[in-house]
Amino acid sequence: MVRNTVRSASTLDSTLPGKLLRLVFHDCMVEGCDGSVLLEGNMTERNDPANTSLGGFSVVESAKELLELFCPATVSCADILALAARDAVEFAGGPHVRVLTGRKDGRVSLASNVRPNMVDTSFTLDEMIKLFSSKGLSLDDLVTLSGAHTIGSAHCSAFRDRFQEDSKGNLTLIDSSLDKIFADELIKRCPADVSSSITVNNDPETSMLFDNQYYRNLFSHKGLFQSDSVLFSDGRTREKVDEFSNNQESFFQKWGESFFKLINIGVKTENEGEIRRSCTSIN
């Protein structure tokens, strides 16, 4: 049922696979993979600036409504999210990977929990390594999971820190790790006074396809975020980038392992959680 819901929604809206994949990442980093990111309310995780550009919530809710009709109180929102992200990757051309189920939904969702647990594009490699390892994710997992940026898009503000605005309102590149021609294209699409709704493809070459193009882009200095570029510029991660850019099979195989680790972070069982009736509020 989750699969069919994701398939039909993604056929109508091709931006959904990227949204669903990002959504599970933001769920699992905060309070574990427990659907905490789905809860609506005044001070919930969704209100933190890192989460205001998240999407795909309605797909999770549609799958939930269907499941509640056919097997009430059985499938958690946290499981739906993990399954939906897995299917989204597959529909975008990526590998099919296994997902275990049995996650309970959490009852806690606090905006103040997001900042200390979420990565930011301005992070150094050391900061990213530290945060990932606190979730049980290794350096190789970081390189592999960053490959998610082979699909989806980003708002102009997400990479604005790579440019500086002069007194006339013109942007200039201040980050030498970015290709100049690519930077000019980004400035054209995202001038200083750009509307906050404008987005740019994460992968300028194959934005709809889950492939290893992300790693090739890093080689040609076309990583969109500073946190992407650093994976190529730092010797500790460059070797994996090199391997994945030359060998899609190897990326797909490692993706299965790393994604499996991601969607099992801090899983709640038994009385640690519940099976929500609706994904946007606790029972």
Ligand code: HEM
């Ligand atoms: C390692 C550090 C990471 C940083 C700093 C980062 C940051 C970002 C930012 C700023 C955006 C753009 C959001 C927007 O403006 O709408 C984005 C998009 C995205 N991220 Fe990441 N991300 C990271 C890792 C990951 C991981 C591990 C995954 C999943 C496994 C992921 C999946 C995605 C996807 C699929 C999108 C596109 C979303 C869409 O199309 O709506 N990211 N990321």
Ligand SMILES: [Ca+2]
């Ligand atoms: Ca969570």
Ligand SMILES: [Ca+2]
């Ligand atoms: Ca791609």
